[in-house]
Amino acid sequence: MTSHSLFSAFLSVVRRDLLLAYRHRSELVNPLAFFVMVVSMFPLAVGADVELLRRIAPGVIWVAALLASLLSMDAIFRSDFEDGSLELMVMTPHPLSVLVLAKVVAHWLLSGMPLLLITPLLALMFDIDVDVIWVLLLTLLLGTPVLSLIGAIAVALTVGLRKGGVLLAILVLPLYVPVLIFASAAVDSAASGLPISGQLYMMSAILFLAITLTPWPTAAALKMSLG
């Protein structure tokens, strides 16, 4: 197989998943609405202390993003597993890991990107400085793809189970911790005017490691779930 046909296979998987999502437009809004609601609960729960809210806002937004990504994660392989298209995807001359990466890319475009776009609005609600909002967005841009990539491994492991939902959360959330730590550290430093390049380098490193390494275990786990 030439690299050209591998790339076109990659693109056709992305295109198909985006098209499928477009046919189910209403479901796309769910994780986004969840994200907005969780974040909006905090001012109601902790009171209208602007100083306090401004301090906790980045953390709140990040935790809500984690939960929202977890919520949408389960769907990434579910329908392909149930209607047999996953079997056909395994049985192509292309490496399954590349097709898996294509599915994760499509998933991030549909679940991670919208969070990124709505975050500035939420951040304004919490009265965060514009400079800090940029940093928050940058951490989300580097971090949310990692959430999708790592989550895909766990979904691939649990896709064959009837009730994978809670198990998925237990498997995945601990693996999200490093991303969360570096992201909130970066935002905190930015808020107090300290340099943030260290944290951003770490996050970029995690992102590239995840892009190169996670498709293999995901593909292997999918084959196991099918076998």
Added chain:
Amino acid sequence: MNTPLFFEARQLACIRDDRVLFSGLDFEVNGGQVLLIEGPNGSGKTSLLRILTGLRNPDDGELFWCGSAVSELEAAFYQDVAYVGHMNGMKDDLSVEENLKFAQALAIAALGIDDSLRKVGLDGYQTTSIRFLSAGQRRRLALARLLCTRKHLWILDEPFTSLDKASIKMFENYIEDHVAEGGIVIMTSHHDTGLPSKIVKKIELQS
């Protein structure tokens, strides 16, 4: 097809829930032959087919495609093999044409989409979404998928389920054509097939 094809299984075994479904299974199919796997319900026909596709690992034994072990071939093997299982592997929310285009994108395209749809009598359904097709029409679409991609080995699990008599006849004709061109078909079926006995090789699984 230039080189003659052959597919060989040596000492295959399958164990499920501590029950031995079959063991020590040997067979060889050559280009131009149909291998018909027979046996009562639960005798391991589907498990055998899934092992042959490589989706499931055999508990013992090995498979050889044109002389090389399938476990080492992987990509080269999947370039040649097509599988129609109980599930059609089509997305309900995509149209007939979109589904076939996707299948072609992941394989080597052979016949055009319109031509293969005409051949299975689904011409005019290009933009219909799969959700609105009947079970028999979905089955015929699975046949169209076989026709529109270039695959030498067809592995078919109960391909005639929910097809009417005329469609079964049509499906059998295309199986014969495929075999006449040197391809291999491995299939299970509960129905008596109308395939000519000189191209059919049978193995019987015991329960």
